Amino acid sequence: MYRNYIDGGRHEGADAAANINPSDTGDVIGEHARASARQVEDAIAAADAALARADALEFVVSEVFARRQELVDLLSREDGKPLHEALGEVLRP
Helix, strand or coil: CECEEECCEEECCCEEEEEECCCCCCCEEEEEEECCHHHHHHHHHHHHHHHHHHHHHHHHHHHHHHCHHHHHHHHHHHHCCCHHHHHHHHHCC
């Protein structure tokens, strides 16, 4: 059975639904867990938390990009790196 993926883990559902091949209705491909109402609420809460983390990361990335020259200058002064190498470190994914 394919379990639900909620907040980083796999969970059994309240019940299951068969995934049936539409061209051969006798061919059951697998079973998928159906979430309970509580599991749906947990999944929504986990998605909201993940969105908040994504927003925070997007803010940090935007700040690094906006201040890239300042960071490049600091890296170059601190480590003696050529500016192009420091820029590569600042912008490295």
